[in-house]
Amino acid sequence: MKAVCWMGTEKMSVETVPDPRILNPRDAIVRITSTCICGSDLHLYDGYIPTMEQGDILGHEFMGEVMEVGSGVDQGKLKVGDRVVVPFTIACGNCFFCQNQLWSCCDNTNPNAWIAEKMMGYSPSGLFGYTHMMGGYAGGQAQYARVPCADVGPLKIPGGLPDEKVVFLSDIFPTGYMAAENCNIQQGDTVAIWGCGPVAQFAIRSAFMLGAERVIAIDRVPERLQMARDGGAETINFEEVDSVIDELKDMTGNRGPDSCMDAVGMEASGHSLFFATDRAKQALRIKMDRAEVLRQCIRACRKGGTVSIPGVYAGFVDNIPVGAGMNKALTFKTGQTHMMRYMRPLLERVERGEIDPSFVISHRAPIDRAPEMYRIFRDKEDRCTKVVLDPWADGARAA
């Protein structure tokens, strides 16, 4: 099959690799019909998250048709022919964390848990196509994928809904929704969101669903700011103001937003724990600029407010104003998305026509053009906001 492989920093390559097969009884094989490039894939593209290996298959936002299921999959839950969206986190369904709905903290699905434990103390769940530290699972920017614990994650999609309306249930829609939920929104709240990428776009719309009266979105890319305004947000172009914090103070009568969301994250989070290198230092220095978002969130947030962090961090950041957080009595909420909490209710919202998630799509391309799409997306060229890849376009072999 064709698959997008990480061959090194800024080196993506579409390779022909063997088809995946069932490796465990609860596995399924999915023939992928749509797959996306996520903003978090760009951290891998830029080479800032450790434990990638040359040849790793990328991708964690995909959907398709079940081709095969292992003997351990309950046919009542999933069977051959089902059309499914696959969540990016892999969860066993039976551990303490899964049973407490903390699906992205599943205790069992990361075969390389010991690496994550060295870095974080305990290992979160395995993820598709997102470093060996997070499980080393082959990802879904491919024609087929092996889906472990297939009786827990994949969400069946009824016919009639096109891929592009539901494929974002695999990550960014639930991620934006959980980020908004993590804002502890009370009726009438004001929420400030740093970043206007795809996750932020869903967070803006989710914040309104959850009762926010006002959403203020901060970015500098004109088309993304426009998309935020289309979603009902007011916007700040941070390149056009002296101080985002002063601007927010001004807009909120010196009270500050009730909650602040860092939907940017920090690329340089993954420098080596063990060896300081010039390269790591350089990477770190670059990223210190980006950690500015989290710092701003903390300083801008009103007293007793909430800071929600959906942006990806994998390691360490410096100079976080913990004193401001403590003295202002802030609450911090974060986490990889507990996908299985949100997928079905959000699907229902799509079915009811409350939201059409396809609004974020700017580019549709055959999988062969993935390397170019990564670059365009990273550089925000060509008004790129979201790329959906077709694994079978260009006369690729039939199923």
Add this chain to the structure above:
Amino acid sequence: MASESEMRRNARDSGSQAQVLQRWGMMLGGGALTVYALTRRKPGIALAAAGGLLAYRGVKMGAGKFRARASFAINCPPETAYRMWRMLENLPIFMRHLESVRERGNGISEWTAIGPMNTRIRWNAEITEERENEFLAWRSTQDSDFQTWGSVEFRRAPGNRGTIVTAEMEYAPPGGALGRAAAAIFGKDPEFTMREDLRRFKALIEMHEIPTTEGQPHGPRSAIISTIHQIYAEHRKTSEYGAGERMSAAQRRAS
């Protein structure tokens, strides 16, 4: 019969040579990987981190003491975990260095461990203490060449949040070829091995299978990564799939 402290001394003296060599191998391997990574322009950070981890593991192994302890909270009642462990023939499913355990009756069992290049060590073990659903201890019989002790405790976690399983094992191999074989099998990093064994035990009970990526597709690997995989990767047993099937089937019958 040698006292326990004597055996521990033996364990330090004999068998440690191979371990020392291996430890240095790991440190050099890890160090070389790190250096290699630092000389490369692009994917350097990932490799440096991997190299750092290998070097770290090498150092952590410490002097030749074959002793390990690990503890995991498992989301099941103590009875479930106890039953699974008490059927000693189940142990090789999650203890990768064990090839088989056969119960011979009267509390005696025959254990076979397998190491690099199919080196095998066999010994007999007897149950020395047993408290149903709480505790189990065993040791090798006096006629065995290879001395080992083990125990496992099953304790109800606070708030009824499952069972805390704590396992301890100790090995005191003799000198000579057998000692070297034992070092190769158990000495790699006993604490790490024990933890991963117990983690697999937990996964079998909770997830009904052992998570893996072995055998999944990937694009072309670099020569150095392929070499590292060959040297350091712990390979999955072919029996793990079947074990998962049996666990899943048992689960379906139970529910």
